[in-house]
Amino acid sequence: xxxxxxxxxxxxxxxxxxxxxxxxxxxxxxxxxxxxxxxxxxxxxxxxxxxxxxxxxxxxxxxxxxxxxxxxxxxxxxxxxxxxxxxxxxxxxxxxxxxxxxxxxxxxxxxx
Amino acid sequence: xxxxxxxxxxxxxxxxxxxxxxxxxxxxxxxxxxxxxxxxxxxxxxxxxxxxxxxxxxxxxxxxxxxxxxxxxxxxxxxxxxxxxxxxxxxxxxxxxxxxxxxxxxxxxxxxxxxxxxxxxxxxxxxxxxxxxxxxxxxxxxxxxxxxxxxxxxxxxxxxxxxxxxxxxxxxxxxxxxxxxxxxxxxxxxxxxxxxxxxxxxxxxxxxxxxxxxxxxxxxxxxxxxxxxxxxxxxxxxxxxxxxxxxxxxxxxxxxxxxxxxxxxxxxxxxxxxxxxxxxxxxxxxxxxxxxxxxxxxxxxxxxxxxxxxxxxxxxxxxxxxxxxxxxxxxxxxxxxxxxxxxxxxxxxxxxxxxxxxxxxxxxxxxxxxxxxxxxxxxxxxxxxxxxxxxxxxxxxxxxxxxxxxxxxxxxxxxxxxxxxx
Numbered sequence: 001x002x003x004x005x006x007x008x009x010x011x012x013x014x015x016x017x018x019x020x021x022x023x024x025x026x027x028x029x030x031x032x033x034x035x036x037x038x039x040x041x042x043x044x045x046x047x048x049x050x051x052x053x054x055x056x057x058x059x060x061x062x063x064x065x066x067x068x069x070x071x072x073x074x075x076x077x078x079x080x081x082x083x084x085x086x087x088x089x090x091x092x093x094x095x096x097x098x099x100x101x102x103x104x105x106x107x108x109x110x111x112x
Numbered sequence: 113x114x115x116x117x118x119x120x121x122x123x124x125x126x127x128x129x130x131x132x133x134x135x136x137x138x139x140x141x142x143x144x145x146x147x148x149x150x151x152x153x154x155x156x157x158x159x160x161x162x163x164x165x166x167x168x169x170x171x172x173x174x175x176x177x178x179x180x181x182x183x184x185x186x187x188x189x190x191x192x193x194x195x196x197x198x199x200x201x202x203x204x205x206x207x208x209x210x211x212x213x214x215x216x217x218x219x220x221x222x223x224x225x226x227x228x229x230x231x232x233x234x235x236x237x238x239x240x241x242x243x244x245x246x247x248x249x250x251x252x253x254x255x256x257x258x259x260x261x262x263x264x265x266x267x268x269x270x271x272x273x274x275x276x277x278x279x280x281x282x283x284x285x286x287x288x289x290x291x292x293x294x295x296x297x298x299x300x301x302x303x304x305x306x307x308x309x310x311x312x313x314x315x316x317x318x319x320x321x322x323x324x325x326x327x328x329x330x331x332x333x334x335x336x337x338x339x340x341x342x343x344x345x346x347x348x349x350x351x352x353x354x355x356x357x358x359x360x361x362x363x364x365x366x367x368x369x370x371x372x373x374x375x376x377x378x379x380x381x382x383x384x385x386x387x388x389x390x391x392x393x394x395x396x397x398x399x400x401x402x403x404x405x406x407x408x409x410x411x412x413x414x415x416x417x418x419x420x421x422x423x424x425x426x427x428x429x430x431x432x433x434x435x436x437x438x439x440x441x442x443x444x445x446x447x448x449x450x451x452x453x454x455x456x457x458x459x460x461x462x463x464x465x466x467x468x469x470x471x472x473x474x475x476x477x478x479x480x481x482x483x484x485x486x487x488x489x490x491x492x493x494x495x496x497x498x499x500x501x502x503x504x505x506x507x508x509x510x511x512x513x514x515x516x517x518x519x520x521x522x523x524x525x526x527x528x529x530x531x532x533x534x
Contacts, residue, residue: 047438051315
């Protein structure tokens with residue numbers, strides 16, 4: 001099993017959710033996060049003077065999938081979240097040791 | 113149509129009360145504007161200052177201020193009887209209505225100070241200053257033009273022909289001068305200027321509140337200027353109505369002027385500067401509302417709206433004076449502009465009195481002398497008193513309190529509970 005963590009533009013969340021449902025992902029976890037990437041935040045103008053916004057608002061999507069679903073999931077997320085502009089975000093993949101479905105007690109891929 | 117003395121008395125008095133209530137409402141406008149332009153961690157503080165400064169202004173003006181300015185007696189003891197000393201007999205309106213109208217102007221002058229020194233001044237020190245400002249600084253300078261008194265027995269602004277109809281100089285510029293004195297004494301907010309002199313903008317927390325505040329001020333200004341005709345009925349009705357119309361015209365021109373200036377200058381239209389532009393338009397016409405033609409009123413406001421954009425940048429970036437809401441520009445620089453514009457293209461019953469419409473330089477010089485007298489007086493006295501406060505009880509909260517925010521440090525109450533406060 002793999003844990004796919006994607007940090008995306010907030011307004012792309014609906015598209016990503018749609019794409020993941022289409023390929024059969026059963027559930028995702030979403031959080032509102034802040035961060036910076038290669039641009040190191042950006043500057044905004046207030047009354048003609050600049051100020052730095054260090055951390056930009058982003059949306060983090062976490063999806064647990066089986067090994068077979070991994071490539072499809074990554075394609076779905078990158079396809080749906082891409083605008084081609086700066087700040088589209090990143091996808092991280094980590095190994096997932098175990099998963100348990102609390103109501104039924106199922107474990108492993110069955111619990112996803 | 114004949115207006116009897118009795119009817120005229122009733123109309124004038126009623127007009128004072130209505131306009132006084134409108135100007136009182138400007139206190140709400142300042143409170144909302146300032147609450148919108150400070151950071152959320154300093155909101156409770158600025159709201160408290162705005163409410164209490166109004167209460168102090170009303171109290172101190174009643175105790176002594178009105179006596180200094182117009183001779184109404186300590187605690188108004190001359191007021192209830194025969195009217196104000198030196199007033200026309202029989203008075204054309206109830207003397208207490210005049211007090212009610214004048215007292216709210218004092219609060220306006222003090223509200224301007226609160227915005228400039230926001231986000232770092234101790235509440236107690238601020239309130240102590242409010243007492244002096246509303247009891248002495250404002251009433252004394254106000255007496256020079258509106259009370260007809262000599263400036264320290266040296267010269268008389270009225271005899272010089274100085275005109276300030278509703279207070280571009282007397283109220284707004286003087287308030288801003290006191291505010292600048294406060295900023296110079298207390299210093300910039302933490303994080304505003306880096307060690308190498310780089311400026312960082314500190315954006316306000318709530319643009320809807322700032323916009324609401326501006327609209328409230330705009331509305332209240334109809335009382336501020338319109339009421340300064342001091343009478344309603346006959347020719348006064350026409351005059352007062354024209355003044356209200358010009359006030360609105362100038363505000364609209366100011367907002368448009370500032371909007372397009374920022375659009376061209378910054379690349380994007382700036383909401384705070386547009387609000388400042390509307391206020392600048394109002395300040396621009398306050399002195400000359402009774403001495404303008406429609407073109408004059410429009411261009412006074414339009415240019416005021418352009419001036420304010422550059423004044424804020426200049427004061428913030430070049431002079432390195434950290435005025436939290438831009439009061440020194442909106443009320444100070446533009447107050448000066450509003451005062452001298454009468455000397456550029458003002459008119460009176462006989463025709464042009466300005467440099468550009470055949471009036472020569474006499475009026476312009478009088479306006480300069482008056483404007484200078486008000487600025488120097490208000491700034492110098494405020495500076496002295498702020499310095500005394502700094503040496504005695506201290507003006508500024510500690511560095512830790514400033515970082516934490518004055519809401520928690522001084523009041524223990526957040527304005528927006530549960531929200532992250534920056």
